[in-house]
Amino acid sequence: MSTSTTNSLSLSDEAVIAADHARVFHSWSAQAHLPNFTVDSGQGCHLWDQSGRRWLDFTSQLVNVNIGYQHPAVVAAIKAQADILTTIAPATANGQRATAAELILRHLPDSFEKVFFTNAGADANENAIRLARLYTGRDKIISHYRSYHGNTGAAINATGDWRRMPNEYSRGHVHVFGPYLYRTEFWATTPEQECERALHSLERTIQSEGPDTVAGILFESIPGTAGILTPPPGYLAGVRRLADKYGIVLILDEVMAGFGRTGNWFAFQAHDVVPDLVTFAKGVNSGYVPAGGVALSGPIAHAFDDRVFPGGLTYSGHPLAMAAIVATITAMEDERIVENAARIGSEVIAPALTDLAASNPLVGEVRGSGVFWAIELVRDRVTREPVTPATMAAIKAACFDRGLLVFLADNRIHIVPPCVVTDDEATQGLAIIADVLSQLSKES
Known part of the structure; x- marks a missing residue:
């Protein structure tokens, strides 16, 4: 050698x-x-x-x-944190982690109370799926065919594109077509028709799969790699109504679309919808140090007040990544x-x-x-x-x-x-x- x-x-x-x-x-x-x-x-x-x-x-x-x-402020923050503490286990309280969570929550609706930090977007979606299943006691996750959610076990099965097919070893995944008027699957000629028919197809899928078996709906707010498919007005709000109707957790994947990419802090904020869980990564600190996470609404977060959440990562809330998040969000606000x-x-x-x-x-x-x-x-x-x-x-x-x-x-x-x-x-x-x-x- x-x-x-x-x-x-x-x-x-x-x-x-x-x-x-x-x-x-x-x-x-x-x-x-x-x-x-x-x-x-x-x-x-x-x-x-x-x-x-x-x-x-x-x-x-x-x-x-x-x-x-x-970006000089983010580079300086990473260097400064490295001089103080390079790493610490996630069970330990850490100021940078708490501040990073506070800044993320500041840009989410008031219904969100806590952040579970991961290493990237794939394991953010992985843990959002786990949370939805544990919270509801159900199993199935519905996602779009035109989607990408990451390359870990459940996330790649939630993905709709070709990358799922050699990796299908996770259970309970169902796919539907979302709105895409230019190549409509619903014979639509207007955004309104595309929205109505896509929602009808989603509801019929929920009904056909059995509402009591569906734990979560996992959609990218705007499917990114699949084509930057901005949903028509009313679609995400309609998905929210269906989730409420059938007691399903709504997870919006903001890994690619979040933190300024669409001109909003989060893409869903332009679509009159509030999800139950939001997954993020990428833009939260521009990848300077790997980081991702799940933002939890109050009811889901508090479901684990006296119940152990059976998930964790060695580098969850890593201090260098948290310092990069704090500096990135601060710079994005200030500039x-x-x-x-x-x-x-x-x-x-x-x-x-x-x-x-x-x-x-x-x-x-x-x-x-x-x-x-x-x-x-x-x-x-x-x-x-x-x-x-x-x-x-x-x-x-x-x-x-x-x-x-x-x-x-x-x-x-x-x-x-x-x-x-x-x-x-x-x-x-x-x-x-x-x-x-x-x-x-x-x-x-």
Whole structure:
């Protein structure tokens, strides 16, 4: 066995990539076909490699770097906490943990009283499912086919996309189609029809599964990876009514959509709904130190006052992660970062994408809010046939060569820069995308 080590600070970009490919097993990847891309550092909305080549980031990595790279207040908070206490068991009371919970709850409805901290979004959803089952004494969880909830046992089964299928070893999961008017499953022609029929389908599923067997409804407030599918007016409120009617816990997954991404602290706040549990991660501290959690409404939290909750994590409420949460939320409040995301969405991104949809025949639909948008690309606007994977690969490569990192999913470009993106940065990135799509439309 080799005892040599790799010091990335002393290696070229090519050497770092070679060492990584030789030794690191990558997620969601065929290991013989990994990207040749390395990052040395970043600032704000930009990244660069060791040779100095720079990219404007329209991905926020995995849609999590809401506050941008290397925010000085968050970096300083992590360093300061490391000087005081690097780690402590979750059974011990800790000031940073209590303050982080207080700041999160400050931006949720008054019905929420406590926070259970996890390491990421997947185990947040995992524990929300556990809470719903224990609270109701029921088993089944209903979620959308077009969804992603994480890559742990129950979370991946709640997920609706292809990643669920090789991993189906958890029990009690049922899926339904949610609203998506552009590719409606309900023969709808208006948002109102799509909403009404999706709710009807959900209720019939509850009835057919047996209401007394359904513990929870777990929906992303806005399905993210599945297409940034903003629900039509009234849908989430209708889901809330069904949950109340049948005594079901409503869990809204805000892992991707929360903490400013949509121009609100939480995406559900624009939809006249209050859930029972909220899961979060990603933007809560922009991934500076891994963290996630479940916010619990009072009745569910107090159900465990004298009953042991059979769940826990060694790093639940880790002090470095909590310090990053406190600094991130404080900076977002002080610098009005959520408001910036809302304004950029309405004043810069929406007009640019509206113009793009009107002018480029590859664009079937644009949708979103804040810094959470999707461009759906089609070969034919009448049939809505998606563009090919080869076309998407060409788009990614062309944007990369022009200095822009883009988030692609199926036939969509997701416009998801950090919430701190400026007008000029947003305009620059959108112009690159428009130029690439214009060139492709001429060639097709």
